[in-house]
Every structure is written in C-alpha cells, then in structure tokens.
Amino acid sequence: MGRHADSGLRGNTLKVVFLKDVPSVAGAGEIKEVAEGYGRNYLLPKGLAVLATNAELKKLEAQQQAGARRQAKLEAQAGAIAAKLEETPLTFQAKVGEQDRLYGSITSADIAGQISKVIGQDFDKRRIELEEPIRHLGTFDVDVKLSRDITAKVKVVVEGEKA
16 A cells, blocks of 8 residues: 555645536535646636635625526516416317317417417427327316426316317
8 A cells, every 4th residue: 555545635625616517516506625636627727617715605695696586586477377377277179079089189289379378478388297188078187387386287178169
C-alpha cells in the first residue's frame, strides 16, 4: 500500500452552484462541494456551475423566489381552469352503429379541442389522461393534468347523432 492509501486525506474541494442539471451529480440550482479538479477542469469551463460566492448565492436565492412566485401564479391559474372545466361537461355528437358503438372514436385530441374552446386558449392533448379513445355512448370522467399538483376531472358526454 502507498503511504496515502490509509491516511484518510481527501483532496481539496470547491463549493459550486450548479447552473444546469448534471446527471448523477446535481440538478440546476443545487449547491454542492465537488472535487477541485472536477470543478475547475470540467464544471466551470463548460458553464455547468459557478463558484458559490456570496453574489452567486444571492442571485440563486432571487431566482428561486422568482420561480416560486411564477409557480404560485401558474397554480392559481390552473385552479381557476380546473374549476371551470369541472363545472362544464364536454358534449360530443357521434354517429353510432350497433350496441351504441361509435363509428369513429373520441380521442384526447378531440377532448383538447373542446377544452380549448371552453378556456379560450390552446390546450395540449398530452395533458389529458385518457387510456384509450372513447368508442361507446355514455358519460365518462376524464382526468386532465393542469399542473404538477392540480388535476381536474372533466365530464365527457358522448351522444348519438340525431338523424
């Protein structure tokens, strides 16, 4: 064994603020101590992190506060949209065949189109949690993810087209 193997000494470290996510190391906005060589030779030159100086820590805190305010605003908007969607059933007219089976289907894109009309802005169909398209007449509860914490239950009513 070499003389440093059992000495228990660690190399020098740097305290850095991560600007971008670095897989298996840290996420953006985290403050960590890293090996000096790793920090100086990789993280700092590539713009993945900066030294954790007082100025950088204040800047990070201001960014986090702004992010929290922005998130609170988005949550409030999502709550208002959820309330509107939960009180407004979405009705679809469809051609039906035998056993009340639709000739086509009602998809998440169709539901997103109706939601867009209700809320007055574009709505992404990927936020609709529909396991498979609706192919029968009836009333269905569909979950719509509006934000990280807010999911609305939307009532989808599928009626047969009047001939």
